[in-house]
Amino acid sequence: MTLxxxxxxxxxxxxxxxxRGAVAMVRLSGARAIDIARALGAFGGVTGxxxxxxxxxxxxxxxxxxxxxLEQALVTAFPxxxxxxxxxVVEIGTHGGAVSPAVVMGACIRHGARAARPGEFSRxxxxxxxxxxxxxxxxxxxxxxRTQAMQxxxxxxxxxxxxxxxxxxRNEVIHLEALLAYDIDFPEEDDGPIAPxxxxxxxxxxxxxxxxxxxxxxxxxxxRDGALVxxxxxxxxxxxxxFNALLGESRAIVxxxxxxxxxxxxxxLDRGSGHLPLRLVDTAGLxxxxxxxxxxxxxxxxxxxxxxxxxxxxGASMEDLVHTQQVVRERTTAVVVPVxxxxxxxxxxxxxxxxxxxxxxxxxxxxxxxLLPRIDMAxxxxxxxxxxxxxxxxxxxxxxxxxxxxxxAAFQAAWNHGALPAPVAAVHLLAAREALxxxxxxxxxxxxxxxxxxDFCIGK
Numbered sequence: 001m002t003l004x005x006x007x008x009x010x011x012x013x014x015x016x017x018x019x020r021g022a023v024a025m026v027r028l029s030g031a032r033a034i035d036i037a038r039a040l041g042a043f044g045g046v047t048g049x050x051x052x053x054x055x056x057x058x059x060x061x062x063x064x065x066x067x068x069x070l071e072q073a074l075v076t077a078f079p080x081x082x083x084x085x086x087x088x089v090v091e092i093g094t095h096g097g098a099v100s101p102a103v104v105m106g107a108c109i110r111h112g113a114r115a116a117r118p119g120e121f122s123r124x125x126x127x128x129x130x131x132x133x134x135x136x137x138x139x140x141x142x143x144x145x146r147t148q149a150m151q152x153x154x155x156x157x158x159x160x161x162x163x164x165x166x167x168x169x170r171n172e173v174i175h176l177e178a179l180l181a182y183d184i185d186f187p188e189e190d191d192g193p194i195a196p197x198x199x200x201x202x203x204x205x206x207x208x209x210x211x212x213x214x215x216x217x218x219x220x221x222x223x224r225d226g227a228l229v230x231x232x233x234x235x236x237x238x239x240x241x242x243f244n245a246l247l248g249e250s251r252a253i254v255x256x257x258x259x260x261x262x263x264x265x266x267x268x269l270d271r272g273s274g275h276l277p278l279r280l281v282d283t284a285g286l287x288x289x290x291x292x293x294x295x296x297x298x299x300x301x302x303x304x305x306x307x308x309x310x311x312x313x314x315g316a317s318m319e320d321l322v323h324t325q326q327v328v329r330e331r332t333t334a335v336v337v338p339v340x341x342x343x344x345x346x347x348x349x350x351x352x353x354x355x356x357x358x359x360x361x362x363x364x365x366x367x368x369x370x371l372l373p374r375i376d377m378a379x380x381x382x383x384x385x386x387x388x389x390x391x392x393x394x395x396x397x398x399x400x401x402x403x404x405x406x407x408x409a410a411f412q413a414a415w416n417h418g419a420l421p422a423p424v425a426a427v428h429l430l431a432a433r434e435a436l437x438x439x440x441x442x443x444x445x446x447x448x449x450x451x452x453x454x455d456f457c458i459g460k
Contacts, residue, residue: 007127010036012108013116013459014101021096026104027459028090029121032112034077037090039064039111040104042075051077056093063107070107071100085121086128119456126441133441134163137394140456141224147270147277149223153393161390162397163440165213169404170436172206173429180426196415203412210405216391217398222309224393226268226279227379230304230334233314233324238341241362242314243267243282246372264300276379281308308334310378312371316342321357335378343367400439407432 010030016023028036034043034051040061043049054076061070074093083089094100109115122136131139138157145151157163179199231239247267269278283301305311311334315321321338328336343359343366358374360367392398411428414420 007124010113011116011120012036012105012113013121014105015091015121015459016096016101018098020098024094024096024101025459026092026094026101026108027121028092028108028113029083029085029087029116029124030113031088033088033090034079036108036111036113037075037077037092040070040107042090042092043077051079053077053079053082061092061104061107064111070103071095073104081128081130084130085124086130087124116458118458119453119460121460122456123453131158132160132163134166134397134439135160136441136453137396139460141393143457143460146268147223147226148272149270149275149277150393152273153220153223153391156390157393162392165390166436166440169206169209169213170433170440172202172209173404173408173433173436176202176206177426177429177433180422180429200412200416203408203415207405207408207412210401210408213390213392214398214401214405216389220391220393220397222276222379223391226270226277227309228279228281228304228307228334229310229312229375229379230281230283230301230308230332231312231314232283232301232305232328233341234320237314237316237320237324238362239314240265240282242312242339242341242360243280245360245362245365245368246280264304275376278375278379302331305331305334308332310334310375311336312339312375313337314339314341316340335381337371337374337378339371397439400435403435404432407435 008031010028010032012026012028015025015027037043038045038049040063042057042059042061043051056074056076058072059075060072061075062068063070071094076091076093078084078089078091080086080088092104094104105115119136119140122131122139125131126133126136135158138154141154142151142158145154176199179202231243233239243265247269264284265282267280269280271277281304283304305328311328311332313321313324313328313336315324315338318340321340325336325338338357340357340359341362343361358367358371360371362368392401407428411425411432414425414428415422419425
């Protein structure tokens with residue numbers, strides 16, 4: 001990729017969260033990183049000393065102009081190219097808080113560095129081939145991960161899992177282009193022309209592979225944010241009690257007054273490896289009401305139901321449960337799990353019962369062990385697949401794969417019907433290859449880099 005003005009500057013940033021803490025990390029990267037650190041007193045100071053790569057040294061930093069002490073810090077050098085950015089990198093560990101790292105950063109800037117922009121360290125790593133664009137996104141995903149499943153996916157992507165998958169798909173496009181090129185350029189070779197069926201089969205296999213990866217997008221959204229599980233039912237059906245019991249803590253107010261929950265309350269339930277994270281939502285009771293505030297809350301409930309992957313249809317009696325399921329099924333396409341709440345009360349077990357319903361008692365904790373597997377099965381049914389398989393987790397990935405899939409499908413249609421000459425039909429394959437290359441970051445597209453790194457934190 002082409003370096004732009006400013007890409008050769010030496011940059012500095014606080015690499016740890018600002019605010020009160022035990023330690024802070026100031027990071028320098030660029031051709032002058034070691035010289036600037038040396039000017040502040042590291043590596044033997046201005047008189048010069050050997051730089052011992054990747055070995056932390058306790059030094060007293062001072063302002064080169066005044067000699068005033070700055071900080072007692074741990075300084076570690078990572079000479080190019082064996083560093084995160086591929087440039088000379090110096091990490092200065094200071095005491096935490098607001099002042100110590102700011103004083104060190106200010107001295108670095110006064111002596112030749114400039115403040116880094118968001119994501120500029122990772123951007124330089126991409127520009128110098130230390131990682132590809134997908135791996136850089138994985139760094140941001142690790143930092144922002146809200147679930148253990150997302151953290152595992154980010155680690156797998158950082159290890160190159162998605163990169164290898166997309167590179168393999170790009171190679172398949174190139175192979176298909178090579179078949180066409182051979183047929184176009186060397187039609188009289190001894191091997192004869194390429195059989196049209198061979199080209200069609202290769203294009204079909206490529207299209208199916210692209211489609212299979214695209215189908216992982218809904219699961220990627222679940223891994224990132226959790227499967228949306230909406231708890232719905234009439235007022236005073238025990239929804240908030242069930243919400244709290246599933247979370248194991250009191251997150252919603254529980255009273256015997258109908259209409260207590262006036263708005264949706266969300267919480268993330270992350271149970272670790274082997275389970276999809278669950279985005280639990282406690283909603284307002286479903287009923288007709290003249291109360292304006294409660295009515296607005298019920299409208300919010302309806303919007304959540306329309307988006308849900310799983311709905312827990314709650315009722316404290318069989319009559320309530322049947323009615324809730326009827327109301328809910330009119331408002332959602334989600335998998336509906338009937339839940340007979342307050343099973344510890346006599347009214348909850350009167351009647352013939354519903355063999356599909358899960359009886360629970362939030363007060364006694366009964367039934368929760370049976371309910372959670374039902375929720376997991378419902379979420380899996382909505383987007384089947386392995387949580388730890390290679391999946392796409394960002395809209396950029398979905399958009400790029402959609403373009404590639406569309407172009408391959410257009411090539412298939414043109415090839416199978418003989419609608420276009422081979423050289424013209426091959427233009428669709430070129431567009432598919434470029435879309436995949438843009439995803440990985442093997443093309444020099446500045447606006448793609450800007451989109452990827454604009455939301456990164458400063459210092460990373």
